[in-house]
Amino acid sequence: MKHLISVQDLSRTDTLQILDTALELDRVTDGGTKLLPTLRGRTVVNLFYEDSTRTRLSFERAAKRLSADVVTFSAKGSSVSKGESLKDTALTLKAMGADMIVVRHSSPGAAHRLAHAGWLESSVLNAGDGKHEHPTQALGDAFTIRARLRPEASDFNGLTIGIVGDVLHSRVARSNIFLLASLGAKVVVIGPPTLLPVGVENWPCEVSYSLDARLPQLDAIMMLRVQQERMNGTFFPSELEYSRAFGLNRARAAVLPEHAIVMHPGPMNRGVEISAEVADSARSVITEQVANGLKVRMASMYLLIGGDVSVT
């Protein structure tokens, strides 16, 4: 595997290898406190066309823990804001000798183009391309679900996972639906029809317009962030109406099975898709998702450009 663009390129074996490697890397670094020399001398470029402090920091830390040289190329304050094309940026990075490009871009397929347009030879890791995919977020979420509900298991058979809200605009939802389904979980997508993609009924998931009807069956519930700009009466009448129908509050959380975990990819709109009480409750694994995202990013980088170096 040279690139990580879409979870749909991953076999179940690939996914388990990444999850197992993340676990192993976590062990040998004592939970991330020790550096590994694995990527010493390798250059990882974080190419961020969209502001995302959280994701950028996560990738930076992941690369540094593997001793890679990390360069961050942010759209703001660079030639990109002056209209340089993706191709010219790619050629610049090629000339600088990047072993891996971690790219965040607003255009679906941008990571795929970087990897396959013939502009450069580096490994490309998709850190979110428009509404398309965000594979390391889904891998981190799978790691979290596995750690909490199926420790060391090689599949998610028998688990039911709800993904709630704005699936239409969410790369996190896309990557999670396809990845979790490939691991054997039953995925239920829940939201208003205006925020579900056309054709979702043919995806490997069930579709529901009622959160309340599905709550009792969920082993994990993933609340998607609702963007303010979707709330202007075009996709949904109002924030309040959305929250009443699809917000996860204390009363709804009480209907979940006792073991069920609450997830959110962040950043949260407290009081809209998730109430503060639920976000901070014992069943919330939201901060674990952040920590685990870092672990799977380390594992992905290691597997993509670490060559045949052994973990220890």
Added chain:
Amino acid sequence: MSLNSYLIVGSRPYGEEVQDLRIVDGRITEIGVELDPENLQVIEAHGRICLPSFVDLHTHLREPGREDAETIASGSRAATLGGFSAVFAMANTTPVADTAGVVEQVWRIGRETGLVDVFPIGAVSVGLQGEALAELGAMAASSAGVTVFSDDGHCVSDPLLMRRALEYVKTFDGVIAQHAQDPRLTQGAQMNEGELSGVLGLTGWPAVAEESIIARDVLLASHVDSRLHVCHVSTAGSVAIVRWAKEMGVRVTAEVTPHHLLLTEDLVSSFDPVYKVNPPLRSRADTLALREGLADGTIDAVATDHAPHPHEAKDCEWDSAAFGMLGLETALGVVVAAMAETPNWNWRTLSDRMSSAPAKIGRARNHGRPLAIGEPAHLVLIDPKQTREVVAEALASLSGNTPYAGMTLPVCVTDVFFNGVHQVRGGELNG
């Protein structure tokens, strides 16, 4: 030996019986078996098919304004190599072809190039802005003699403006060629809306955005009894609406592009913008409905929507890329490939859809004429057995944005006669 006088020997007109054709001074003067060559140049054409040259109702020649992508001269070369004798040049140039001055300039440069007849299409609205009618009458009365008007690239979405345009062109037997795309339903649209657009996260271009405009326009055309032409029909629903409108007696005609007949949306999974086109590539079911509609005459014509773009407009990420693909030089091969399995399709129907029907729609009276004595010698010879691998760099177009690069297309245009001038020989342009 008489210049520009030929005896074409052994070809099969319309793919039927072998006949010889005598061409003298730009006209067909005799058709028959084993004609005497007298003093004429003999063109040996055994095994080949002879058709009237093609007519393209929908070509973007980019001049004036984007001569880096195509010029009237380079587009004319591409057209004749593709077997065309006439192209209708779309109005979305810079400046827009919305005045007599611009259309006369395009027409004049076409004449000077002299490889095909270039018929300018006039804009419906000033600056393609969809607000006020352009000077349609002045363009019609100009030396360019414009009969087809289109805001192509933009939809005339305002129903009142569309109604007025349809009414106004009745005075000179004009036609409004509509780019049917509801702008509100296609904001930010990048590809066909369906399961794949959802998976790829690309904003969808729903079929209903085309079909709802066509439905409205056929009703308007019926109401004011005028002529409507629907550009690049791309969905099964559009075919059904046009079929219904024709049954109702509405004066509507429609075209389909070669790429919508052959290619489907799954190519978009590559994120390669060479497949980005407007309207977008649709589903397999849509291509099948388009083929059936073309064969049964619901769709009157094939039109290329030849849309050259400079390299950088496609060498980028999908969202940033321009819409459009080349079409002139590959049209015949693509149509033959796409229609191969369709019932009720033969060289006669192909000739109607690529030559006589589009000429009639555009009122190009000297084109699309039958292979008959006294008719103008706009002819193509086609080798039905020779295939051709498409090489983008080898095309005559100044641009290389062909989705067929690397594909082997059936049949080959070997020779083209334009006004009796034998200007393409062995698939190559003379001089």
